[in-house]
Amino acid sequence: MKRTVISLTVLMASVGLLAACATASKSPAEYVEDRQKLMKAHGDAWKNVQDGAKAGNLQAVASNADVMANNAKQIPALFPEGSMTEKSKAKPEIWQKKAEFDAAAKKMEMESIKLRDTARTGNAQATNDVIKDFGRNTCGSCHTPFRVPPPRQG
Amino acid sequence: MTGPRNLERSALVMAWTMSARPRQVGRLLLLSAALFLLSTLPALAQPGAAPSQAELARGKYVFGATGGCGCHTEPGKGKPVNAGGRKIDAPFGTVYSTNITPDRETGIGGWTDEQIITATRLGRRPNGERILPVHPFMAFNGMAEGDLKALVVFLRSLPPVKRQNQPKRITVPLFESVFLPAWLAAFAVHETPPAAAPTSGPARGEYLVKAVGHCGECHTPRGATQAVDNSRFLAGNPKGPENSEVPNITPDPQTGLKWSVDEIAYYLGSGNKPNGDVVDGIMAEVIFGNVAGYRDMTKADLTAIAQYIKSIPPVRNKIGK
16 A cells, blocks of 8 residues: 555656746747647637627627636746747847736736636626727737737738 | 798798788798708807707717727727827827817816817817828818817817826927928828718719728838828738738739629628628727728628729739739
8 A cells, every 4th residue: 555655656756847848848848839839829819809799699708708717817827038039029028128018918817817707697788888998908918028020801 | 951940931931921012022031041041050159059869870870980090099808999009109209199089188178179179180289280181181081061160069069087198208209390291282182072972873982092091001012202102002911000911902813902892891891701700900999990980881891892993993913912
């Protein structure tokens, strides 16, 4: 019994260590790829929120807002110091003002939760009111100071 | 201005007219015309009179359709609206936007309506001094008189802010005395004002894009003379204001804007792009505005703008990598 516990502990510790190594060895290019994937998924979810709201489908709004809240949680860890490549549109200000950047990600999370919970009440008017300034206060408030704007319209 | 009281008056005059002789009729007609004119005068002749809610609303709407006169407010949270001080780097030096709040000493509170309109569309201060063409007076020259008057009413309704204008720093010798007047005469493209603002259809879209919205100031490339090159209208600018790459929004299938009319109108009214991204930078400022912005325009106007943008000649001009 004791031996099992010890070996389990050792196993878990080594798994943890491996995971830590894997994280530490992630290259800047991988970080950039991961966050661009996340942002793409995030944009898709935001688009789904708007389409859902236009169609009066508040359930779709709520589930996509939940996806957005989860995405937002992952943002700070995807921007470790030095994770830059030519492909990245991140501005150096992210690391000069990391606290502000992290706060913006937190705001995205909280606003997404607010949007999700409002949509869950089934009140279309209240949901649309949250949506109206959502993009500006969350995506926009972070993109303007921290992202080089895309010149091409997608 | 032609309210129920005027109607009553006209009815009285008409009743009287019917029982009078022909010569009196002529006099009475003159009298009624004069009465009518007099009744319309007070609103035009008393700048100090409180503006009506309708005038204010129209002015706020025009203010929004210009993008909220955003250059006149420093970027960032809580900056005083229209108080100026925004730094703008130009090829000839650095300028700072001016205070256009109704403060009498440091703003435009001491200017007459006519002086404000002249500055807005002709680029001249009351003392005759030229306003540098960083202020898009060449585009605003295409604004209808009625819209400008309403805009002035709204500007006067905003809180006055005491803030001295920051002096410009011109690095090109003889710029204002020699180069600028020559440039304005030879190269600058001036829009022409319509008698009245078009109210619907393609003409409305064109008016809002070219004059009020002054989209070309950022979206149209500039030639060697730094004047907007309208042969490539709205084809994008790789070196736009504040070092931004301004996209080509002509309907060119390869390098232009591929969004539908509805998508463009929705974007201008919300800041949301069809791909799930959200506007940022200067475009975000003009869409959301400080007090009002593009998004406060009616759906009909936003659609007219979108339809017009879809109708302009496509220009192949790749902006960015």
